[in-house]
Amino acid sequence: MKIARTIVGSCLALSLTIPFTASASAASQSEHPNAPHVSPVANPLEGKLSQTADQNVKAAGVDAGLNVNVDVLGISDRIAEAVKSDQNRTGWVKNVMETTFYASGQKYNVMVFNLNQEYEDRFNGVQFYGSAVYDGITYGIWVFEDGSFDNKGDGGWINWAFRGWFDRDNQHIEFHRP
Numbered sequence: 001m002k003i004a005r006t007i008v009g010s011c012l013a014l015s016l017t018i019p020f021t022a023s024a025s026a027a028s029q030s031e032h033p034n035a036p037h038v039s040p041v042a043n044p045l046e047g048k049l050s051q052t053a054d055q056n057v058k059a060a061g062v063d064a065g066l067n068v069n070v071d072v073l074g075i076s077d078r079i080a081e082a083v084k085s086d087q088n089r090t091g092w093v094k095n096v097m098e099t100t101f102y103a104s105g106q107k108y109n110v111m112v113f114n115l116n117q118e119y120e121d122r123f124n125g126v127q128f129y130g131s132a133v134y135d136g137i138t139y140g141i142w143v144f145e146d147g148s149f150d151n152k153g154d155g156g157w158i159n160w161a162f163r164g165w166f167d168r169d170n171q172h173i174e175f176h177r178p
Helices: 023-031 048-060 076-085 089-103
Strands: 109-114 119-124 128-134 137-144 146-151 160-163 166-169 172-175
Touching (some): 076 089, 076 128, 089 160, 119 137
Antiparallel strands (some): 109 160, 128 137, 146 172, 166 172
16 A cells, blocks of 8 residues: 555654654664754644554554654655764755755755744645754754745754745745746
């Protein structure tokens, strides 16, 4: 079943979370105490689909130390790997952006943003939303068709990165479909 095959490693737009054990996460954090990690999300939807998904994941023997959802684009594993691989914050933000863009088939716009900063988004056709934490800082990760984004905080690479088809006017971005 296609949905069962696309259950992977982080938060998604459908918000159907599935808890995992923390063994992989704990092991990696013991080696690098400041290493970035994917943050857990609350599950606003409960029911048969999430129970079925949980059974499918347990049957697959997945143990990633993450919460996961149904990933219609199949990009969560790649984002989770990008989250684990960088110790440089600027490089990490750029890496999450690039990993997400290529994992989504280079067909969608991507925004990675420090959620500690003020912002306003008006995205259409959101294909994916997830979050990741770097050294205590939570970043939102969006994959979407078009829309706009206003960064009301610091605009450096440590706080945001985006890729796709857009027009930029300082801190305001208008994204277009490819």
